[in-house]
Amino acid sequence: MFGNYPTKLPQEISFLLLPRFSLIGFSSLVDPLRWANTISGKELYTWKNLSLDGKPVISSDRMSLLADAAVDEVPQTEMLVVCAGYDPQLYVTPQLTGWLRRQASHGSIIGAQDTGSYILAVAGLLNNYRATIHWENLNSFAEEFPKVKVVDDIFEIDRNRFSCSGGLSGLDMMLHLIQCQHGQDLAAAVSEELIYSQRRSAEHPQRLSLQARLGTTNLKLISAIKIMQRTLEQPLTIPELAAEVHISDRELERLFRKHLKTTPGAYYRALRLEQARRLLQQTSQSVTSISVACGFSSSAHFSRCYLAQYGVAPSKDRQA
Amino acid sequence: MFGNYPTKLPQEISFLLLPRFSLIGFSSLVDPLRWANTISGKELYTWKNLSLDGKPVISSDRMSLLADAAVDEVPQTEMLVVCAGYDPQLYVTPQLTGWLRRQASHGSIIGAQDTGSYILAVAGLLNNYRATIHWENLNSFAEEFPKVKVVDDIFEIDRNRFSCSGGLSGLDMMLHLIQCQHGQDLAAAVSEELIYSQRRSAEHPQRLSLQARLGTTNLKLISAIKIMQRTLEQPLTIPELAAEVHISDRELERLFRKHLKTTPGAYYRALRLEQARRLLQQTSQSVTSISVACGFSSSAHFSRCYLAQYGVAPSKDRQA
Structure with a gap:
């Protein structure tokens, strides 16, 4: 053992x-x-x-x-x-x-x-x-x-x-x-x-907390992003998302603009494209099934968004 | 720059x-x-x-x-x-x-x-x-x-x-x-x-806090050890040390026994020998001057304590 x-x-x-x-x-x-x-x-x-x-x-x-x-x-x-x-x-x-x-x-x-x-x-x-x-x-x-x-x-x-x-x-x-x-x-x-002062137990999370990563402690913003991360396959609308964290659409837009210099919609899409990129590079799933798994309504729409984000078509981005 | x-x-x-x-x-x-x-x-x-x-x-x-x-x-x-x-x-x-x-x-x-x-x-x-x-x-x-x-x-x-x-x-x-x-x-x-969740600024201390290292939060004990670390060259007596942290000799002995399974005197001597070992291995100072710098009253006494602790005479321990 x-x-x-x-x-x-x-x-x-x-x-x-x-x-x-x-x-x-x-x-x-x-x-x-x-x-x-x-x-x-x-x-x-x-x-x-x-x-x-x-x-x-x-x-x-x-x-x-x-x-x-x-x-x-x-x-x-x-x-x-x-x-x-x-x-x-x-x-x-x-x-x-x-x-x-x-x-x-x-x-x-x-x-x-x-x-x-x-x-x-x-x-x-x-x-x-x-x-x-x-x-x-x-x-x-x-x-x-x-x-x-x-x-x-x-x-x-x-x-x-x-x-x-x-x-x-x-x-x-x-x-x-x-x-x-x-x-x-x-x-x-x-x-x-080894100048290693903060030893961690096995259960320590692998990733930075969202707070640390984004450099913000706004709880509404953090909650909204956590919901986005859980709903990549079936994204909510921005009004649904705002309702989930009990603020208005307008307030949600304001929080994203202030803390992340972007809109909720663009942030959500970037998360879904990041996930798609991981799946493309690490699995043999088809582009179509990856586009579905990342909440895109059509492969054509997915490919356009992907090309705009990464400058390369999804089908060409399989061996990074 | x-x-x-x-x-x-x-x-x-x-x-x-x-x-x-x-x-x-x-x-x-x-x-x-x-x-x-x-x-x-x-x-x-x-x-x-x-x-x-x-x-x-x-x-x-x-x-x-x-x-x-x-x-x-x-x-x-x-x-x-x-x-x-x-x-x-x-x-x-x-x-x-x-x-x-x-x-x-x-x-x-x-x-x-x-x-x-x-x-x-x-x-x-x-x-x-x-x-x-x-x-x-x-x-x-x-x-x-x-x-x-x-x-x-x-x-x-x-x-x-x-x-x-x-x-x-x-x-x-x-x-x-x-x-x-x-x-x-x-x-x-x-x-x-890199699964590195606790990035540190330049000013972060190199060593673990005594609390973390010893696995204890007893403030009297921590204070006593910090005083030991600062007085390696001219060690206090145990009664002087106890007085510095406002407890009795007996209570100091009890704390060391309970938390560190040793006596204050033995712990103090081990710290001074550790420092001596570092100086032996990293400087060209003579054994005599190192024994003085680590609070030993004579080179002969220092050599005996060193041999007992490390199983080798100080003069033989210069190239680790």
């Missing part, structure tokens, strides 16, 4: 780096382990990097990292984290899923960073497990893998599977691991070395 | 990676730039990695990163960040300081990550500038470079020099850069992609 005291020290953690992995996401996992060793003066953890072919792997910010071995050279791992970034689907092969399933059958504790959850799900290793993924991918992930219990926490531990949503969330997850295995004092000391 | 809108886009940032740099520290600087490009759909930033000899550089957690060029192959940088970790003094050569000074005289905006500030200070590039460094190195840094205006913030911007204290603080600094140049909305969107 994740977090149990290991049967022997050091605990060895293998990181499988897929091309275009996130360097900050990966280093958020590794650096706390190194600090745990340094501070405790003991070799609590050791780690190795695996790549698909044993060659260096290039991160999403174009850094080349050397690998210690190719997956095929490593028959058995003790604890494994699959680190992936953009386009994980490009790297799923029968060889890889076979190797991952063998790790699971050997009893490896298996986890994922960012879109690594997609890889594990394809291999069937998250069926009936709780797991998370980056918030941009949550909808498409839940849709594609109904057997996975998808949660939107920053990280999720479920028995011998674990996942974190990406970016800095891996740091919170590894601090949790260190705390479970070696105590609160060591986890706090690692945080301090 | 750091944060001014660049004269042309993309702005090019060069990272000089010294051996044993911190991978999480470096990626905290680069990944926000990559996201700023992706989210805006424009090439706002571009970056390259430099190493001393053009060969791959090995981070403190033993990751090998390829370099784009050796410093000597790059006559002029637009913006430069020196990323260093353990033992920066091992990599300061006349060639390097000469190259750095030439960058400054060409008008490069020059900054440092973690102990990179040490390198810039040796080159004289921080004289009369405000700068920060990792909290473990603050004391020795201020002592060695009296012309640098040393501050203990998480990052510090002063005209065309900038520095961050290490770990995650570089992320806050780069979000500040993105916000200054391209607005709050883009900085907030980058934060969200």
Whole structure:
């Protein structure tokens, strides 16, 4: 189980780096382990990097990292984290899923960073497990893998599977691991070395609060936007929306103009187009079904709005 | 100046990676730039990695990163960040300081990550500038470079020099850069992609609050420890300390036992030994002068306490 005291020290953690992995996401996992060793003066953890072919792997910010071995050279791992970034689907092969399933059958504790959850799900290793993924991918992930219990926490531990949503969330997850295995004092000391003062629990929301993101605390405005976010597929009219938050249409228009320099209608449409863009780039749904899922009355209307917003037709925007 | 809108886009940032740099520290600087490009759909930033000899550089957690060029192959940088970790003094050569000074005289905006500030200070590039460094190195840094205006913030911007204290603080600094140049909305969107919900301003303290670190909110206990931290060189007696926080010796003993499972005397001594260890490993002060600076009445007593705490004599613990 994740977090149990290991049967022997050091605990060895293998990181499988897929091309275009996130360097900050990966280093958020590794650096706390190194600090745990340094501070405790003991070799609590050791780690190795695996790549698909044993060659260096290039991160999403174009850094080349050397690998210690190719997956095929490593028959058995003790604890494994699959680190992936953009386009994980490009790297799923029968060889890889076979190797991952063998790790699971050997009893490896298996986890994922960012879109690594997609890889594990394809291999069937998250069926009936709780797991998370980056918030941009949550909808498409839940849709594609109904057997996975998808949660939107920053990280999720479920028995011998674990996942974190990406970016800095891996740091919170590894601090949790260190705390479970070696105590609160060591986890706090690692945080301090990493100048990380606001450690978060698993349930912390992935995204900024609307208040923080928009830089406003107007409750009527926040409520209106939350309703918009929940009704992307079947948008309300602006009068219906105003009625929901108990203000006049005119007052709603005024709030959007004052705080966001736009109109409620334009803001609503931009949210629906953002969602459409995510679905286009992350799923294989047709343009027509995406236009319906984002509340557009016709594909032609959707395509016109999309082109105006992003300068490219939806059909051409499928490989970002 | 750091944060001014660049004269042309993309702005090019060069990272000089010294051996044993911190991978999480470096990626905290680069990944926000990559996201700023992706989210805006424009090439706002571009970056390259430099190493001393053009060969791959090995981070403190033993990751090998390829370099784009050796410093000597790059006559002029637009913006430069020196990323260093353990033992920066091992990599300061006349060639390097000469190259750095030439960058400054060409008008490069020059900054440092973690102990990179040490390198810039040796080159004289921080004289009369405000700068920060990792909290473990603050004391020795201020002592060695009296012309640098040393501050203990998480990052510090002063005209065309900038520095961050290490770990995650570089992320806050780069979000500040993105916000200054391209607005709050883009900085907030980058934060969200990186699952970083609690962005900090420059003045945020580097270390956890004592409350958070110790997991206690007892004000008498916190006050007593703060007094200990300020009096490492001339420690008070326990009765003096108890009087300072207006409780009895017995009550002070009880608080330490209850919350920290130790005695006030043992806790105080551990703090002084920690400070001694930092000075041993980061300065060339003699063991005798360090024992005095940490409030020990004799070097022999200091050496005995140190050996008991760390299992090694102070004179043998100078290269960790």
